[in-house]
Amino acid sequence: xxxxxxxxxxxxxxxxxxxxxxxxxxxxxxxxxxxxxxxxxxxxxxxxxxxxxxxxxxxxxxxxxxxxxxxxxxxxxxxxxxxxxxxxxxxxxxxxxxxxxxxxxxxxxxxxxxxxxxxxxxxxxxxxxxxxxxxxxxxxxxxxxxxxxxxxxxxxxxxxxxxxxxxxxxxxxxxxxxxxxxxxxxxxxxxxxxxxxxxxxxxxxxxxxxxxxxxxxxxxxxxxxxxxxxxxxxxxxxxxxxxxxxxxxxxxxxxxxxxxxxxxxxxxxxxxxxxxxxxxxxxxxxxxxxxxxxxxxxxxxxxxxxxxxxxxxxxxxxxxxxxxxxxxxxxxxxxxxxxxxxxxxxxxxxxxxxxxxxxxxxxxxxxxxxxxxxxx
DNA sequence: AACTAATGCAACCGCATTATA
DNA sequence: GTATAATGCGGTTGCATTAGT
Numbered sequence: 001x002x003x004x005x006x007x008x009x010x011x012x013x014x015x016x017x018x019x020x021x022x023x024x025x026x027x028x029x030x031x032x033x034x035x036x037x038x039x040x041x042x043x044x045x046x047x048x049x050x051x052x053x054x055x056x057x058x059x060x061x062x063x064x065x066x067x068x069x070x071x072x073x074x075x076x077x078x079x080x081x082x083x084x085x086x087x088x089x090x091x092x093x094x095x096x097x098x099x100x101x102x103x104x105x106x107x108x109x110x111x112x113x114x115x116x117x118x119x120x121x122x123x124x125x126x127x128x129x130x131x132x133x134x135x136x137x138x139x140x141x142x143x144x145x146x147x148x149x150x151x152x153x154x155x156x157x158x159x160x161x162x163x164x165x166x167x168x169x170x171x172x173x174x175x176x177x178x179x180x181x182x183x184x185x186x187x188x189x190x191x192x193x194x195x196x197x198x199x200x201x202x203x204x205x206x207x208x209x210x211x212x213x214x215x216x217x218x219x220x221x222x223x224x225x226x227x228x229x230x231x232x233x234x235x236x237x238x239x240x241x242x243x244x245x246x247x248x249x250x251x252x253x254x255x256x257x258x259x260x261x262x263x264x265x266x267x268x269x270x271x272x273x274x275x276x277x278x279x280x281x282x283x284x285x286x287x288x289x290x291x292x293x294x295x296x297x298x299x300x301x302x303x304x305x306x307x308x309x310x311x312x313x314x315x316x317x318x319x320x321x322x323x324x325x326x327x328x329x330x331x332x333x334x335x336x337x338x339x340x341x342x343x344x345x346x347x348x349x350x351x352x353x354x355x356x357x358x359x360x361x362x363x364x365x366x367x368x369x370x371x372x373x374x375x376x
Numbered sequence: 377a378a379c380t381a382a383t384g385c386a387a388c389c390g391c392a393t394t395a396t397a
Numbered sequence: 398g399t400a401t402a403a404t405g406c407g408g409t410t411g412c413a414t415t416a417g418t
Binding site for chain 2: 014015016017051052055056059060102103106107109110111
Binding site for chain 3: 015016036037038050051054087088089090101102105109
């Protein structure tokens with residue numbers, strides 16, 4: 001609630017840290033841990049406020065920090081995650097090992113934002129800037145709207161997840177080759193087993209997963225945004241986002257009734273997956289979020305759901321690099337039914353092919369234009 | 377060589393959120 | 398339930414360095 005008084009106290013040093021100060025802080029934390037940051041400075045012999053010490057430690061002195069040039073993959077991750085969750089630097093940082101939120105934020109503001117701008121991409125919306133006089137402007141606008149809706153829906157789900165996070169329980173991963181998805185109401189029971197293939201895609205690489213999805217199932221055109229989530233099914237109506245301005249009437253109209261929570265849970269002999277949603281061989285996009293992250297990020301991959309064989313809801317391709325820890329956050333399954341896809345697509349005014357092209361074009365531009373290139 | 381502009385980054389500020397008494 | 402302290406987080410600033418003229 002109240003704001004803590006910080007560096008307003010007179011006599012405390014501000015500004016750049018000297019090597020001596022760094023050494024004092026480092027030595028103290030190595031021996032005692034940081035404990036209460038406020039209490040630390042006098043104990044460590046520093047004329048700094050606790051906040052300044054904490055910042056210096058977390059952004060600079062911490063031993064597990066990688067410094068220096070960002071790799072292409074890191075750049076791509078930042079762009080993708082930023083497109084997905086916006087300026088949530090700490091959340092983005094959780095997916096870039098050894099990088100601090102401050103460093104990522106600076107890198108975005110000083111490098112990536114400018115690059116995207118020069119490429120004609122709005123760094124805030126991640127969509128191409130409007131070109132006047134374009135003959136296909138209307139179609140592109142429609143595609144952009146569709147794209148925005150897709151990602152916004154994912155983002156909304158992520159935000160809604162934060163709200164519900166304390167209520168959700170997840171997962172057991174005793175066998176790395178099995179997924180157990182538990183409901184929030186009964187996390188201690190055995191989960192529903194989903195056999196999975198060995199990891200094949202980069203962890204948290206949303207776009208690559210997206211691309212992989214499309215390369216394997218090119219005929220599917222859109223998603224029925226029914227979300228099966230930790231024991232409760234959500235429609236877009238359930239999503240809580242103060243920032244959202246989008247509505248999805250066409251999607252809501254297709255959602256099945258909400259009274260029965262969807263539960264892909266082993267304790268339930270008869271999983272409450274509405275038949276109109278999960279039918280045999282229905283396509284499934286698995287949304288996977290990292291439970292360790294302050295903000296969830298989404299893996300997107302697909303498999304085929306076979307309701308007739310609970311032990312073999314297989315052919316599921318899990319994103320590569322998904323560790324057991326990450327799998328602990330595997331709480332969500334987006335389900336789409338290709339038989340409904342055309343209808344939704346028509347209503348939405350765009351389709352997945354356009355979105356794929358959109359992301360392909362961005363990544364291709366970025367890939368083709370490393371930091372040193374004149375285009376930047 | 378001197379000046380100016382641009383750039384990069386560490387650090388600060390202040391609001392929001394969470395923890396605790 | 399409320400007030401306060403502690404911490405987290407994103408936006409911004411200011412300074413050092415580099416590039417350009």
